[in-house]
Amino acid sequence: MKYVDEYRDRSAAEVAANEIRRLVTRPWIIMEVCGGQTHAIVRFGLDELLPEKLTLVHGPGCPVCVTPVGLIDQAVALASWPQVIFCTFGDMLRVPGSRRSLFDAKAAGGDVRVVYSPLDALALAESHPDREIVCFAVGFETTAPAYAMAVKEAARRRLSNFSLLVAHVLVPPAMEAILSAPGNRVQGFLAAGHVCTVMGYAEYEPLAVRYRVPIVVTGFEPLDILEGILMLVRQLEEGRAEVENQYVRSVRRQGNEAATALMAEVFEPSPRAWRGIGEIPASGLRLKPAYAAYDAALKFRRELAQTAGSAEEDPECRSGLVLQGLLKPTECPAFGVKCTPERPLGAPMVSSEGACAAYYRYRSHVNGEVR
Amino acid sequence: MSDQGSFELSCPLPTAERQTIALAHGGGGRLMQELIRRTFLPAFDNAWLAQLHDGAVFPVDAGKLTLTTDSYVVQPLFFPGGDIGSLAVYGTVNDLAMCGARPLYLSAGFILEEGLPIETLTRVVASMAEAARAAGVAIVTGDTKVVDRGKGDGMFINTAGVGLVLQGATVAPQRVRPGDAILLSGDLGRHGLAVLSVREGLAFTGDIRSDSAPVHGVIEDLLANGIEVHCLRDLTRGGLASALNEIAAAARVGMTVEERAIPVCDPVRGACELLGLDPLYVANEGRFVAFVPESETCSALTLMRRHDVSRQAAVIGRVTDADESAVVLTTVLGTRRFLDLLSGEQLPRIC
Amino acid sequence: MCLAVPGQVVSIGDDALRTGTVSFSGMVKDVSLVLVPEARVGDYVIVHVGFAISKVDEDAALRSVELFQAMAARDRREASSAEPEDGVTP
Numbered sequence: 095m096k097y098v099d100e101y102r103d104r105s106a107a108e109v110a111a112n113e114i115r116r117l118v119t120r121p122w123i124i125m126e127v128c129g130g131q132t133h134a135i136v137r138f139g140l141d142e143l144l145p146e147k148l149t150l151v152h153g154p155g156c157p158v159c160v161t162p163v164g165l166i167d168q169a170v171a172l173a174s175w176p177q178v179i180f181c182t183f184g185d186m187l188r189v190p191g192s193r194r195s196l197f198d199a200k201a202a203g204g205d206v207r208v209v210y211s212p213l214d215a216l217a218l219a220e221s222h223p224d225r226e227i228v229c230f231a232v233g234f235e236t237t238a239p240a241y242a243m244a245v246k247e248a249a250r251r252r253l254s255n256f257s258l259l260v261a262h263v264l265v266p267p268a269m270e271a272i273l274s275a276p277g278n279r280v281q282g283f284l285a286a287g288h289v290c291t292v293m294g295y296a297e298y299e300p301l302a303v304r305y306r307v308p309i310v311v312t313g314f315e316p317l318d319i320l321e322g323i324l325m326l327v328r329q330l331e332e333g334r335a336e337v338e339n340q341y342v343r344s345v346r347r348q349g350n351e352a353a354t355a356l357m358a359e360v361f362e363p364s365p366r367a368w369r370g371i372g373e374i375p376a377s378g379l380r381l382k383p384a385y386a387a388y389d390a391a392l393k394f395r396r397e398l399a400q401t402a403g404s405a406e407e408d409p410e411c412r413s414g415l416v417l418q419g420l421l422k423p424t425e426c427p428a429f430g431v432k433c434t435p436e437r438p439l440g441a442p443m444v445s446s447e448g449a450c451a452a453y454y455r456y457r458s459h460v461n462g463e464v465r
Numbered sequence: 466m467s468d469q470g471s472f473e474l475s476c477p478l479p480t481a482e483r484q485t486i487a488l489a490h491g492g493g494g495r496l497m498q499e500l501i502r503r504t505f506l507p508a509f510d511n512a513w514l515a516q517l518h519d520g521a522v523f524p525v526d527a528g529k530l531t532l533t534t535d536s537y538v539v540q541p542l543f544f545p546g547g548d549i550g551s552l553a554v555y556g557t558v559n560d561l562a563m564c565g566a567r568p569l570y571l572s573a574g575f576i577l578e579e580g581l582p583i584e585t586l587t588r589v590v591a592s593m594a595e596a597a598r599a600a601g602v603a604i605v606t607g608d609t610k611v612v613d614r615g616k617g618d619g620m621f622i623n624t625a626g627v628g629l630v631l632q633g634a635t636v637a638p639q640r641v642r643p644g645d646a647i648l649l650s651g652d653l654g655r656h657g658l659a660v661l662s663v664r665e666g667l668a669f670t671g672d673i674r675s676d677s678a679p680v681h682g683v684i685e686d687l688l689a690n691g692i693e694v695h696c697l698r699d700l701t702r703g704g705l706a707s708a709l710n711e712i713a714a715a716a717r718v719g720m721t722v723e724e725r726a727i728p729v730c731d732p733v734r735g736a737c738e739l740l741g742l743d744p745l746y747v748a749n750e751g752r753f754v755a756f757v758p759e760s761e762t763c764s765a766l767t768l769m770r771r772h773d774v775s776r777q778a779a780v781i782g783r784v785t786d787a788d789e790s791a792v793v794l795t796t797v798l799g800t801r802r803f804l805d806l807l808s809g810e811q812l813p814r815i816c
Numbered sequence: 817m818c819l820a821v822p823g824q825v826v827s828i829g830d831d832a833l834r835t836g837t838v839s840f841s842g843m844v845k846d847v848s849l850v851l852v853p854e855a856r857v858g859d860y861v862i863v864h865v866g867f868a869i870s871k872v873d874e875d876a877a878l879r880s881v882e883l884f885q886a887m888a889a890r891d892r893r894e895a896s897s898a899e900p901e902d903g904v905t906p
Contacts, residue, residue, distance in 0.1 A: 095734055095841045097822035097860055097872055106884040107798045109891060129816055130818055139800025158816055183865075184741075184812030210667050210740065210813055211866025213833070213848065233815065233865075236818035239851055240867045243833065250832060288818035291862065291870045314820075316798055321880060343877035344862050344870045353851045353869060435808035445816070454805075658843075671843040735840030739863065741819045815819055815865050 097343065101315030102138070110320035111143035117327050121147045123279050124326055125272070125419050127265060128286035129156030129448065130314050136452040138316045144323070151279075151419030152452075154268050154371065155286050157233050158185045158445040159417060161261045162367040163407055166191035168398055169259055172228050172390065173204040175397070179222060181215035182230040184208045188435075188444045192406050195444075196230075212244035219248065219256040228390045231258040236288040238262045238379055239353035242360035245381070245388045257390035260380055263366055265289050266297050267377035271368075272418055273305040280419055282326045284312040284319065287341035292357075294349025298337045306335045313341040360385055369441060370407065370414025411440035416449050423450040430454060486581040491611030504587055505607060508594040513570075513605035521605035523570060526629060531566040533557060534625035542589065542619055545659045546674030549622055550589035552750060554596035554604075555679050556701070557626040562681035563697040563753065565634030565688060568600060572625045573607040578617030589620065600679040602626070631688045638715035640695040645784040646762040647720065648755040650680065650775040652728040653705055657747035658736050667740070667813065671732040678751035683772040687755070692765050696756040700749040703807065706792070707746065708754055710806045713790045720792045722782035722804065741814035745794075746807055756784065820864035822872055825849070825857050838863060 100106075126132060132152045135141060141150060154160055170191050173180035180196070187197045187208065200206035205225075209215050212229055219227040231241045241258060248256040265286055272278060285298060290311045298309050308329035312322030322340040329336060339345050359382075366378025381389045391398065407413075410428050415421035423429050423442070433439040435451060442448030489496040506514060513521035537553040547555075554571065561568040573593065577586065597604050604624075655676040661667050680699065687694055696716070698708045705727070713720050729737075729744045737744045751774055757765045762780055769778035785793075792804040823838040823845075833848040838861060845866075849855050852868045861868035 095731070095738065095822075096824070097877060098738065100877075100881050102797055103881075103884075104798050105888060106881070109884050109887045112891065113887060128818065137802070138796050138798050139802050140798075142800040143798070156816060183815045185814045185816045187812060188809065208812060210815070213866050214667075234818060236820065236864055236869065237815065239869070240848075240865045243848065243850060243867065247832060286818060288820045288862070288864060288869065291820070317880065317884070321883075340880075342879070343873045350851055350869060352853060356851070669843055669845040671839075673843065730842075732840075732842035735821075735823070735843035738821045739823070739840050739843065739845065 098315060101313070101317035103317065106317050107143065107320055110317060110324055114148070114320065114324050114327055115145045117324070117331055118145050118147050119331060121149065122281055122327065122330050123149045123151060124282040124284065124323065125151045125153045125280045126284040126312070126319070127153040127155040127269065128284075128289070128314075129159070129445070130288070131155070131284060131286070131312065131319055132449055132452055134314050134316060134319060140316055140319055143320070148323070148327070152416070152449040153272070153419055154368065154417035155234070155265065156417070156442065156445055156448050157237075157261070157263055158189055159413065159441040159448045160263055160368040160371065161186070161189070161232055161441070162369050163192050164367070165259065165261050166195070168391065169196060169230050170194050170199045171398060172259065172394060173199040173206050174202065178226045178228055179205045179207060179218055180228050180230070181207050181209045181218065183232060185445060186230055186232055188438070189441045190438055190444070212240050216244050216247060216253070216256060219253050220251070223255060225255060227256050229256075229258045230261065232261045234263055234265055234286065234289050235293045235357070236286075236291070238357050238361060239292060239350075242356045245360050245385055246356070248388060249385070254387070257388050257393050258381065259390040262361070262379035263368065264363070264377050264379065266301065267374045268368065269301060271371065271374050273301065273307065275418065277420060280307070282307055282330055283309045284322045284326065285309050287311055287313040287318065287345060290341070290345045290349065292350050292353045294347050295337055295339060295345065296347060302335050302337050308335050309337045311337070311339045311341050311345050313344065368417075370411070370417050408439045413440035413442045413450070416442055423453040426450070484583055486577045486579060486583060486586065486611055488579050488611050488613070491577065491609055497609060500609065504583070504590055508590045509597070509604045510594070511603045511605060513603065514607070521570065523605070528632070529630040531561050531564040531628045531630055532625065533560040533564070534623065535560060536621060536623040538618065538621050539660060540618060541660070541663055542585065544663050544675060546655070547659075547677040547750070548589055548592050549620060550592035551596040552677050553622040553624045554593050554600060554602070555677050555750065557624040558600045558602060558679045558681055559699045559751075559753070561626050561628035562679075562684040563636070563699050564628065564630065565636035565684070565694070565697070566628030566630045567685060568602045568626055568628045568681055570627045571597065571602050571604045573604050574623040575607070575609045576617060576621040577609065577611045578619050579611055579614040581619055586620070596679075600681065631685060634688050634694070636694055636697050638696050638712045641712060641716040641718055641756045641784055642695065642758070643718060643784050643786045644759050645695055645756045646759050646780050647709070647722065647782040647784065648757060648762070648765055648769065649705065649727065649779055649781045650683070650753050650755070650769060651676065651751070651777045652730045652733070653700070653749060653752065654729060654733040654737060654744040654747040656750040657704070658733055660748070661740070662736075669736065671736070673732050673736065676749055676751040678774045680751060680753055680774050683769055683775050686768050686772065687765060690764070690768055692761050692768065693758055694755055695758070697753055699753040702748050704744070704746040704748060705754070706804045707806055709792045709804065712756070713792050717790055719785040719789055720782055721785055722792060722794050724794055725797050726779055726781045728777050728779060742811055745804065746811045759783065818864060820862045820869060822860050822862050823847070825855055825859050825861060828855070828857060838868070
């Protein structure tokens, strides 16, 4: 597969790993921001190739994991109404709210549909004029332009039965929250390559300067991640703190201008509570007033006000610490015992790229012991 | 067929007065008899069914019999490379083959939803008849029930099958031994993706057709040629990874598998990458794994590759000494990870 | 996060979404190309949730691969020059 297989080449990976081993002289702690990168690291066993002095911690770049419980409760409520067709990405289906997940709502008779693209939901709105189509707009900046376009199209086609439950989150504020936290040990970042494909990476430069951390925009194939780590380690060993771009085949410093213009037209920054972490200012997106008609939270506010749902997290869930890189999933007492993919306490155990799920799935464990 | 010379899928008698399934079709009365005579009998066409008795009676050679059953609830009913009918026949035929048996007779139970177009039923039944002919089995008894509109997803089918265990064959997970070679009969993921490709919200095109097919021919060939087959398992829901884990657990052995030895065709790869699916967990319908002593690997592969359905047969790993019942995958990079069971259905993802 | 995959543009439409078809090793899907107005038939694009979000810079893509090939060659040279002197020509 072109532009995929070349970056899964075994001998190139060995070369990169050797070079990293050659360069590392002391312990470093680096964080890969994006859950997709976590997934690749675990799927391809990349940490097996890295020297022990290098510690990888997994970041909060899993929009599924950080979607606040309250929003999931709202999604479940909307999905349970007969007139609604609730559209979601597969990732969100099993994430528990304060009591139920969308999967539970579907099992109870809710019309919940897994879609690949917001455009699929738009098509449903056109073919079902008698139903209300609500989309769970989850994702980082990578996904926001797609939803922005869907809303614009809905407006152009004069569809009155299409709306979004907006849950978009932004990466730089989350990274800043991690960097400014008192116990922060992260010394370098692999930034999210597809987020930066859309946004560019200029906004990371002040972070690198202010906190004196190197940041390397990195792709998602094994060789991308190894090359990104190599570039990061080189900076760390040389005492530099700059923003560099590994993912040159897709990322430009200015990003995708058509996409950012579209986002600016439809969305504006808003406060957002991150599940397990708490509220981070200006870290989410909401629809601009001109597009209020497509905002499900506004459209259905009266009905949603009566929603049951305490919006409370299970007290035994330590996902917040995991998402900030302060706790490895295997260090959580509930891991694999009280908390499993079948009965998750929180989101990272059920999200396909949540750190807890990745550890559970790829590392396996027998009798509670992790190998 | 109609006089106009156009190909009509509905039966030759005029059906203008009834085009959809009604509750009465399952009621045991005149309407049900009509359905049996017009739709099922002509398609399945055998002496047992024609008797319209409560069950089918047939003689068997001395030896052991195998009995298996499966229910089919696939949505949508029709997909590239097959439909719920052909699936229902080949699936049960293959389960019999996995026991080292020659498939002989099938039963077919239908649960139809009120409102199902009769033309749809006729299409499915015709497909079952063709599959039965291709597999050399007869559908000798059946049942029809109808449920209220909204309670049935169109159509559910259950097939049970009887087969005669082939001479000397003892095929079971308990026969698997450390050192055994793990053979895979062909490439992965075609069925699961063929079904997805026609599901609302995920549609795509490309040369992906279900691999649904009968495999008893190649099994019989292996056994008839004296290959010491320890275990067989067809890969259905949950894919290769689930089948290997089930056998590892049942046989209490470990396994090691080479990712780069596992064939996956290009469009399936592309679809899996795009939708975020792992081909090792995607459903197949005409693929199986075979466990044979290492010394028989070459002979087994040669035999398998003589058949269309297993042209791409390959050795993908081996059984190890470790008794942790773990399946370990060596990735394309040479690193190792566990190939675990999934907790639920694999879903397309965007993250 | 952000599962996005490279595919080759097969056709481009002229509707408001600039809907085209993109082939991922033979699996062909409708994709909106509205965010990559510069993409042409034959180009590779990175696709996320039904939208192309960038056009692959094929020259840049080659550079990574070549970089590692150069490193591999250097590693081989170093390995062979470090071989013991036993009269065998490397």
